[in-house]
Amino acid sequence: MYSREYKNELLLPKEVFDRYNMKEIAFFDIETTGFNKTSDIIMLISLGYYIDEKTFVTKQYYAEYIEDEEEIVKEFLEDLKEFNTWCTYNGIAFDEPYVIKKQQKYCIEGKIPEQHIDLYRLIKPYYTQFGMERCNLKTVEKYLGIERKDQIDGGLSAQLYKQYLYNNNEDIRDVIMLHNYEDVLNLPILFKLLYTIETDPKIKKEPKITPNQLKYIQVLSEKNNLNLKSDLKNITKKAAAKAIDSILKGNTDSANIDFIIKDTY
Incomplete structure (x- = not known):
């Protein structure tokens, strides 16, 4: 297993930071070799969290070999145990069930957070009101003025990983890790859009339970x-x-x- 840790200054408006208790949230994203939770593997996990109101820590767990999958899931769940809320972009459908399946496969102890903030599901009913044509992560990031360094997507990550397993090229590894790193680093910024959705009276809201x-x-x-x-x-x-x-x-x-x-x- 190969791991990295970063610290970044990531300031949000105080009203956003406080409203969503940002210090209580674990932000995460996974990269996999495919969609089959049984036969494909998790090659990379990134976990992010605030340690104070401006400092955001990102940890990455990378499987240098297919056999490392168990170790990266175990390390991730160990670091996750302090959190009761995790946050993703479309993770209810993909990331969460994938992690749970691997936890069960390897009989890894650890409590999965009870609350899941899936920003995709919270933004999707409203994205057209902001003039966006799509609701994928990069489109929302672009709307918020976020510029990314990476130029790949999840599908290309899987192809690159196959090359990495063949030649162990560190440049390929770094390209994959950058993509996943930025996925997690940008998640907190999306809460600014969520805040607008919830507080701007001009946004037409989804009808609540009667x-x-x-x-x-x-x-x-x-x-x-x-x-x-x-x-x-x-x-x-x-x-x-x-x-x-x-x-x-x-x-x-x-x-x-x-x-x-x-x-x-």
Whole structure:
């Protein structure tokens, strides 16, 4: 395993930093050799966090060999244990289940953070109101004036990694690591856009759960002995409708209902 650590000055407006408790969040991103969580591997993980209001630390865990996957996941989870909230861009669908699958595969101890802030899902309902044509990470970064040094994407990372395994070229390794590093380094800046979404009255908001929906879910939860961890008062109307429909169809798995709520945006 090869590792690196960086410290950067990364200042956010105080109202943004305080509103989202930035010091309590672990920012992370993974690079993989493919989409199959069973046969493909995690080649690189980057973890970022604030140690004070202006200093952002980024740690990277790189698999120099395929066999290093277990070690980088273990080291990442060890450093993650101090956090109860993690943040990604589209990580609910990709990064989180990938990490959990590898944790299970290698029987690695460690608690996965209970709260997942997926900025992609929080920004996606509103990106067109800001004049953006797409909601991928680089488009949002460009809108916010973020300039990147790296010129590759996740697909090219996988191709480059195959070359690295063949020749152990450090320049190739550094290109892959730079891409993943900037993915994580830029995540906190996206909270400025989230702050605008939540506070600007000109932004048309996603309808919240109605009082009748909230009461109905509470009744159904009690009737079916559900122990939901979701903050029901703050979910969307669409998420509430999907949860109610699933319960009425016989779904009494609390974790699954929570996932349905989390997976709706």
